[in-house]
Amino acid sequence: MNYRHAFHAGNFADVHKHVVLLAILARLTRKPTPLFFLDTHAGRGLYDLHSEDASRGDEWREGIGRLHEAQPANPDLVAYLQAASATSEKTSRQFRQYAGSPLLALTALRATDRVVFVEQQPQEARALERALPRRRGVSVITGDGYASLKGYLPPKENRGLVLIDPPYEAADEFVALEKALRFGLERWPNGVFAAWYPIKLDGDYRRFHASLQQSGLRKLLLLEFHAKPVDSPMGLNGSGMLIANPPWQLDTAMREALGELLQLLSPDKTGSVRIEWLVGE
Template sequence: MNYRHAFHAGNVADCMKHALLVWLLRALAAKEKPFRVLDTHAGIGRYDLSAGEAERTGEWRRGIGRLLDVADGPLADYVALVREAGAPTAYPGSPALVRALLRPQDHLLACELHPEDVATLRALFRRDPQVAVHHRDGWEALKALTPFPERRGLVLVDPPFEQEGEFDRMAGGIALVSHRFRAAVQACWYPIKHRSPVRAFHTALRESGVRDLVAAELWLREPTDPGRLNGCGLLVANPPWRFEAEGGAILAALLARLGDGEPGQGWAMTRIAEE
């Protein structure tokens, strides 16, 4: 509970995760039937990029700060939503992006464990009938809040990875939701510092028997330093049609804008388990 995302809002990891999240939500909205989103580690929903935390690290300048002039191509939808939310003064967290894309028949469940952050999140969505904010552990919410009554939707898992065992918890959570709620799209963010933990995570998923898994990854330098965030991934279970092709275009566009030409940078869209 020491992690505070305000220091990192709008960074490269946020851009990658949220650009793909926007695409996934658009894909869900392509069908008229209602859907629900569960955001297990929601944060405060909106971040002031001029505040001390964001200014102290300046991470947003290398992230969303390099994308704000994008007007077309694979990133245009995401960047337009971020500008509408107030960038470069403010950056929308995942709950705000989700809320911007909900139709009248859709709903958001946002979970946050940090007491100050959940209070801020509740204030943001006060009297919003389409959003329910829960002060609860996100891992516990996977069992408590699934399956959805709508029988379709997205589960976003984005833990801070400040504790040991997060990869194991994530693999277990994916298997749990897949068993309880096969129709759900799951999008699970993870850091890439070096390859060994990521390979073990992917192996655990293959051995779990969960089907239809794709890993979208972006790295800005060779992932060999365990003490440095060199890239990140989004593991997607039950991805919508064309996610691999169109998500790959998003990753390529992000690398073109955010990469500095360091050795070993790249992106990949890898199928971990077949349908």
């Protein structure tokens, strides 16, 4: 397995995922009590948008590249852009780097929160260690993110978020994700879980949804951002986030935020946003 997120860093899916990630953390940090954040597939933390890998598909140009001069009205988009700017190098013309979930999350987390980043590829984990600011309460583990659920859940803080953002290189990734969600929620029923999934013509995500509807799990919210029609034949059509136990009114807030994001990222109006409870209370 040699997945390199650098190809995709800063693309529309990363932007969508990170807007949602920061919106959840903003709501969880409204209470002063410490929380726990586990990022099971953390990546390298910071991506050079002009590297050979990133330049190959230039995917970021249709994601963060469209937001360089954006002045959104929505407060969750404003907070996201502030975090993306604060964590990466920019010129007056464009972003030169893009931060991944670890650096972005740390902009929202407090010194009293406990944070664990898990990354399987040693080279990526080392790069993440270099990219992170020195800070107490933050650790990087080289290993399997799914296995880390067993070691870290339930956390002593009993408040917080687990982000599961796998690469979907393996044919059975959706199966592994569902197993992880069932296991994690059994161990920590009131934890917030956010899982990213790709929306492609193959429809694997629909089978994943159908299976979760039969699982007995409750309070599952879908926040999907479709950059193009979901039946487009090639590549990634949309970016999905499944949230278990979302903070109060996240659905309403994301309807506004993702609606505005769509206008910024999909000016030709071929995209759409889907916000729906897969399973309610």
